[in-house]
Amino acid sequence: MSKDDTPKHELVIVGAGPAALSAAIYTTREDIETVLYERGVIGGLAAVTDIIDNYPGFSKGVTGLELADSLRNQAERFGAKIELGEVKSIINGGEYKRLVTDSGDVLARSVLIATGSDYMRTGIPGEEKFYARGVHFCATCDGAFYRDKKLVVIGGGNSAIQESIFLTRFASHIDILVRSKLKASEVLIKELQRFIDSGKITLQIGITPKEIVGDANGVTKVVGVNKDSKDQDFICDGVFVFIGLKPNTAFLANTKVELDARGFVITNQDFETAVPGVFAAGDVRSGATMQIASASGEGATAALRIREYLEGRTREVKNNLSAAA
Amino acid sequence: MVKNITIFTTNTCGYCQMVKTYLKAKGMGFDEVNLDHEPHRRSEAHRLSGALTVPVTVVTKTDDSQEIIVGYNLAKLAPAVN
Numbered sequence: 001m002s003k004d005d006t007p008k009h010e011l012v013i014v015g016a017g018p019a020a021l022s023a024a025i026y027t028t029r030e031d032i033e034t035v036l037y038e039r040g041v042i043g044g045l046a047a048v049t050d051i052i053d054n055y056p057g058f059s060k061g062v063t064g065l066e067l068a069d070s071l072r073n074q075a076e077r078f079g080a081k082i083e084l085g086e087v088k089s090i091i092n093g094g095e096y097k098r099l100v101t102d103s104g105d106v107l108a109r110s111v112l113i114a115t116g117s118d119y120m121r122t123g124i125p126g127e128e129k130f131y132a133r134g135v136h137f138c139a140t141c142d143g144a145f146y147r148d149k150k151l152v153v154i155g156g157g158n159s160a161i162q163e164s165i166f167l168t169r170f171a172s173h174i175d176i177l178v179r180s181k182l183k184a185s186e187v188l189i190k191e192l193q194r195f196i197d198s199g200k201i202t203l204q205i206g207i208t209p210k211e212i213v214g215d216a217n218g219v220t221k222v223v224g225v226n227k228d229s230k231d232q233d234f235i236c237d238g239v240f241v242f243i244g245l246k247p248n249t250a251f252l253a254n255t256k257v258e259l260d261a262r263g264f265v266i267t268n269q270d271f272e273t274a275v276p277g278v279f280a281a282g283d284v285r286s287g288a289t290m291q292i293a294s295a296s297g298e299g300a301t302a303a304l305r306i307r308e309y310l311e312g313r314t315r316e317v318k319n320n321l322s323a324a325a
Numbered sequence: 326m327v328k329n330i331t332i333f334t335t336n337t338c339g340y341c342q343m344v345k346t347y348l349k350a351k352g353m354g355f356d357e358v359n360l361d362h363e364p365h366r367r368s369e370a371h372r373l374s375g376a377l378t379v380p381v382t383v384v385t386k387t388d389d390s391q392e393i394i395v396g397y398n399l400a401k402l403a404p405a406v407n
């Protein structure tokens with residue numbers, strides 16, 4: 001009989017954002033051997049946000065990078081191991097689930113899906129062509145290239161407004177193109193008003209972006225369609241797109257993990273998916289509130305449910321062994 | 326063989342942090358050009374990468390050839406520094 005020497009873990013967490021790192025703090029403190037896989041930034045979307053003002057415990061706010069660092073250090077202090085790499089799929093295999101990663105397969109008795117979500121694209125002409133040469137999705141990464149330049153931001157939700165406010169430290173002027181109406185929190189809208197009053201930001205309501213136009217040097221304008229169905233030009237040097245988020249669940253396509261119509265993972269109240277031993281927490285979960293505090297809370301709760309699951313499994317395996325003896 | 330590595334970064338860029346984390350974990354040294362501290366070098370990063378983004382990692386080999394990696398892209402970064 002050939003021996004399977006695939007590495008075995010008690011818990012593999014897919015992702016290392018706030019939900020994942022919070023879960024890891026709990027599981028490692030319970031002595032559950034825990035490995036996280038992260039394909040992007042440790043700290044997830046929180047790490048690419050400039051200032052977080054509503055995470056409890058930081059009365060003066062905290063930068064995304066600082067919060068990410070603290071969460072990471074705390075999880076590692078208790079023994080969590082973070083691998084830099086991507087989980088490509090999960091194969092349900094009874095007691096152990098097989099995870100296919102870009103550095104080889106691993107087996108896990110339990111899995112926590114905490115893969116969050118990513119920015120959606122508009123799909124309009126020019127977006128792909130000028131990607132990173134005038135079209136951007138990360139203000140904290142690319143804003144610095146637009147000192148004293150004119151920008152367009154596409155989107156009207158919390159992210160679009162928060163990122164526009166961040167970009168005012170670089171840009172000379174920002175047009176925010178909003179298709180229907182602003183969907184941001186009252187606090188953000190109040191802050192935005194200061195920049196509208198100072199002339200730094202102009203809200204362009206009822207504009208549907210149609211095309212991003214440019215030349216060899218980069219972007220020159222965004223063409224939008226206004227309420228009267230007329231084309232309107234917005235002259236700019238760069239465009240930042242924040243039109244919402246889509247869940248990172250493509251890697252679950254061939255699994256029995258159930259997804260809702262928008263692709264978010266469906267769980268029961270114990271954060272367990274349709275596959276026993278596979279849990280989900282944070283922004284990737286159907287019904288999540290898309291906040292760092294709630295993602296952390298979900299991670300912590302899922303960790304405690306995972307502990308119960310692993311304890312149950314241990315009892316079950318021991319009972320089966322003694323029954324077979 | 327790698328002769329030296331330079332990373333163009335900014336203060337707020339999470340992906341820059343990841344390139345540094347990866348190189349540190351491999352025990353590799355690097356020079357950092359922080360564009361918030363040295364804004365006049367933005368055009369250099371742009372010229373090298375053709376992109377208006379950070380991180381830009383410039384890996385210079387012992388034969389003075391250069392590999393330029395735009396963004397945090399392990400599939401390109403790992404072979405370039407190994």
Ligand SMILES: Cc1cc2nc3c(=O)[nH]c(=O)nc-3n(C[C@H](O)[C@H](O)[C@H](O)COP(=O)(O)OP(=O)(O)OC[C@H]3O[C@@H](n4cnc5c(N)ncnc54)[C@H](O)[C@@H]3O)c2cc1C
Nearest residue numbers: 015017018019039040044045087115116282283290291292
């Ligand atoms: C611009 C912006 C501003 C925000 N501001 C605030 C704020 O002020 N306050 C607040 O509370 N919330 C804010 N949020 C929301 C907050 O960032 C999220 O709710 C939170 O980060 C969700 O945490 P998470 O762990 O569920 O997912 P994420 O933070 O998205 O982390 C998931 C991680 O999983 C990784 N991953 C995905 N797929 C794979 C895979 N197959 N293999 C390995 N790794 C994978 C991703 O790379 C990512 O790092 C903001 C969001 C945005 C976009």
